[in-house]
Amino acid sequence: MTIQLEKQSIATDKNEVLLGKSLEQLTAWVQQRGQPAYRGKQLHQWLYEKGARSLGEISVFPKQWRETLADYPIYRSTIHYRSIASDKTRKYLLRLADGLIIETVGIPTFKRGGDKETGGQGDWGTINPKSLERLTVCVSSQVGCPMACDFCATGKGGFIRNLKSHEIVDQVLTVQEDFRQRVTNGVFMGMGEPLLNLNEVVAAVHCLNRDVGIGQRSLTISTVGIPNKIRQLAQHHLQVTLAVSLHASNQRLRERLIPSAKHYTLDNLIDDCREYVRITGRRVTFEYILLAGTNDLPEHALELAKLLRGFQTHVNLIPYNPIQEVDYQRPDRQRIEAFADILRQKRIAVSVRYSRGLEADAACGQLRASKV
Numbered sequence: 001m002t003i004q005l006e007k008q009s010i011a012t013d014k015n016e017v018l019l020g021k022s023l024e025q026l027t028a029w030v031q032q033r034g035q036p037a038y039r040g041k042q043l044h045q046w047l048y049e050k051g052a053r054s055l056g057e058i059s060v061f062p063k064q065w066r067e068t069l070a071d072y073p074i075y076r077s078t079i080h081y082r083s084i085a086s087d088k089t090r091k092y093l094l095r096l097a098d099g100l101i102i103e104t105v106g107i108p109t110f111k112r113g114g115d116k117e118t119g120g121q122g123d124w125g126t127i128n129p130k131s132l133e134r135l136t137v138c139v140s141s142q143v144g145c146p147m148a149c150d151f152c153a154t155g156k157g158g159f160i161r162n163l164k165s166h167e168i169v170d171q172v173l174t175v176q177e178d179f180r181q182r183v184t185n186g187v188f189m190g191m192g193e194p195l196l197n198l199n200e201v202v203a204a205v206h207c208l209n210r211d212v213g214i215g216q217r218s219l220t221i222s223t224v225g226i227p228n229k230i231r232q233l234a235q236h237h238l239q240v241t242l243a244v245s246l247h248a249s250n251q252r253l254r255e256r257l258i259p260s261a262k263h264y265t266l267d268n269l270i271d272d273c274r275e276y277v278r279i280t281g282r283r284v285t286f287e288y289i290l291l292a293g294t295n296d297l298p299e300h301a302l303e304l305a306k307l308l309r310g311f312q313t314h315v316n317l318i319p320y321n322p323i324q325e326v327d328y329q330r331p332d333r334q335r336i337e338a339f340a341d342i343l344r345q346k347r348i349a350v351s352v353r354y355s356r357g358l359e360a361d362a363a364c365g366q367l368r369a370s371k372v
């Protein structure tokens, strides 16, 4: 009886969020309203493929029913502002239903020799799908961030709130609609610390995979490392890649750059990463921001190689992207390559991630919601 009552109250709750629900859940939702099961499939298609912003738009629904649903909120964000860099990376400021602003980035990767030409309205025109290799979306998982890493713009503004899974899914749909291309990859590298919002992030991963059609292996969760959370994430047995923001080759240096590192030693962090690999069979990659004179010396590269010895991994070097509040410098190319070479000599797979979207302030660490 109680269960029945609960179901009733959910069914009549106007604010039940549909975005994020599976085909089965949407089918149950329409059936609770006396509609045939196939309307669930229609609803699913309109939410995830057609990007419906209100149920009133769903023209395949019978007129009378549609009218009763017209005010039902879908909780899609609106584009408050967008900018484009010369490499065609687009940065968005999205306004959430409660008025808060988050950032999302759409990063197209063009095929070798593939033209970047867009049809129609210049830079913002439609990209020729044949020239596109990937379309990656960089999503936020929180409004702001509580981690306060010294080199990161997001942390400077503090933390406001966690995002709900549908607000994460919405970011992907928004980029998909704006580019008029399917998103193929997703990285949780926007604002926020995903492992502090683990349940919503995991729910978003399931929805992106199941309903939006992005392979789990094409999704990456990036974390600075939160005690116990890497092991908790492993228990979900996702096929996503875990990227860990290491940024330092020893504990002392890491604590200087990342205040939360005090509560999570490098040894414990690396142990948890090994456990993640053991449980999920998936790779862990490490991100290492390069700050000239601070963590980019040959001795740091040697120390890093030692720390990661025996770990089947990949190190992504990220040359620092400048932000206003701190005066770190980006090392020159020669130094970056020298650092990478030392790691290679020590048999550590390494790549340098030259940032995308720099002029749009859309590169790693440059995201902040206060612009405009």
Ligand code: SAH
Binding pocket: 149, 151, 152, 153, 188, 189, 190, 191, 192, 193, 194, 222, 223, 224, 243, 244, 245, 287, 289, 318, 319, 320, 321, 322, 323, 364, 365, 366
């Ligand atoms: N909180 C998560 C995800 C968000 S940041 C994390 O820390 O991993 C995504 C990546 O951008 C992280 O590796 C982060 O350390 C890096 N980053 C932050 N500020 C940066 C900057 N100014 N230049 C280059 N990379 C930066």
